[in-house]
Amino acid sequence: MASFLRKLFGQAASTSLVYENLLAELGVDMHSHLLPGLDDGAETIEQSLGLLEAMQALGYRKLIMTPHIMGDFYKNTPTTVHAALAQMQEAATTAGFADIQLECAAEYYLDEWLGGKLDSGEELLSFGGLKKYLLLETSYMNEPFNMQDIIFRLKAQGYQPVLAHPERYTYLYGRFSELEKIHDNGVLFQINLNSLAGYYSSGAQRVAEKLIDARLVDFVGTDAHNLKHTETLRSKVLPLAYLKKVLALPLLNNTLLTN
Template identity: 40%
Template structure:
């Protein structure tokens, strides 16, 4: 049984969110989990926190992580086999987190989260020159882009008007859970708080890469702090992805 309430009526699990749409838990294919044993441990920990569905999103970044549908599904299947052996009844899906740069192409098969939604990112230091056109082109092709962790892009710290225009174009925005905890710094938290206040976010995710991420997240959930900060917010994780077959 999950510990839903502490003595002070704190909500100390994350079943209120249920679906994690952004993580790097597949073994050995990007800068996340290095091996199968670590991946299995991450999955067990996320289940214990209250997640019942995970959508892994390894990087596709040709310069560093030239993943393909084949490499991602192979890693997903290896992890799923280990989960079955360990009797872990948790849904495990896979998509990708695409770097929008000069190498990003829309030809071939794209690794979506659910045949429609595509997770994209940029460099933290400079906005991709073609980001607006990429969002438009994806939508023309029938995809709905999700911009990962907009609060972490330094070029939006003082001017978030571009993010509003992306929203107007139909792009969804995804918050990193650690951002509201101040994990990435004061300015990231300030922008995250501002975007939450203006109801700009549609989705959220762990963006889990390693044990330090997991430890920080676990402490915030078990203390009730994370729910106090954003448990009220109407994220669409369950609405958009809770019923997909994985």
């Protein structure tokens, strides 16, 4: 596998083989953009394999990859997502990857198109088997007017909403009680590990730390789009005290190994 990837990407791409496996206890990453050609993540299968190598070297044994589904911008469907997964699985087998499981779901943008999918009864790309975890994101700047309605309707159809990176929504900054309310109303929270290193902003880092202190984190994810994300995780996040603190919480990541 390593020689194959060195031929594709050069020596730098194989440096992930020396990563420490400090995230091995998580077992599963449930938020990433590794599937090729679907969104703003990996553009090619070669990039997908480079990211896959980096993720495996970090200790992950299962990746649930979650391309964006967003209105007219990312018009992914279960058919296109599963086709990209099949392409990646074939390439990974050819490249010699072993002992890592590849699955897919999606990251749904909370907009009127999602409401339309619920109206039509379209099956959404969830993860966790019968748990039917459904990964959601909103605008970073503007509070969605229909969030409570969408959450209610998702639950009515048997889905368990999971809010992706709640620490990044600036419209909630200074409103931590609102985050607590959302969580108390049955929405699970997934923070991005790179937020712990201030990768997105100092504000996102502060909110992520506060969520950890309040024990309001249910999943952690890489949200990996490129090798810069995995390198930041390896070099800046792994040494942090808050990483150890979040890993000590009763996270649900490793429960996904059996689904």
